[in-house]
Amino acid sequence: MDLQQAVERLHARYAHALDEGRLEDWPEFFTQNGRYRITTAENEDRGLPLPVLYAEGRPMLRDRVQSLRHANIYEPQRYRHIVSSVLVEQLDDGHARSVA
Template sequence: MMNSELWQLVLALQTEYTAIVDSGDWEKWPALFTEDCVYKVQPRENFDRGLPLSTINLESQGMLKDRIYGITETLFHDPYYQRHVVGLPHITAIGDGKINAQTNYAVFRTKPDGHSEVFNVGYYLDEMVMTGQGLRFARRHCVFDSEMVPNSLIYPI
């Protein structure tokens, strides 16, 4: 059974994640994950068919840090803002020191000289664990509904 304190920890991690990726405070993003984490962004069709191909597949906190370095130091792209609208997490399992949840999301993208548009819609499949730093993502699997991503996927979903 879920207690309210655990529920609050899950919500706090979800809202902190959203605040960091929406503000572009990229240096804080990897700290939301465990050292041996997995962060994956995958089209729903591939996920549903059990196919491994993903748009992004990072398999450690070090790889997340490399991604941030790429975003801030090496990638050239049209700048844009993103804004997440995230549903309440549905806790699907608790046990063995893990909390599993599924949470719907929608990401809107706004270019400084343009209008806002729906950029990415789907759901997160999360595995969270308690660490010395608090609740962290051991796995965050972003399954997006469309087979297409407009232009390229630069920032974390």
């Protein structure tokens, strides 16, 4: 399997886990020191670094799952992620960047 196929498969497994409500699996899609960042389009356009949500490392991601499961109060939701046009850029040995 080449890099493009491997990353497409990763995106598909990631989306499927979230769609199935398997939030406890979510941190495992990141490296130990991986970063998760949500920002607004306006902040991105202006070059402003402030994210709406930021987590660095699996422990923070696990805390986010615990918060979603036990602390935050939301109406039950269902998701269906549609992943398309996966772009993969090889950075160096063992590292790549992708957007979908």
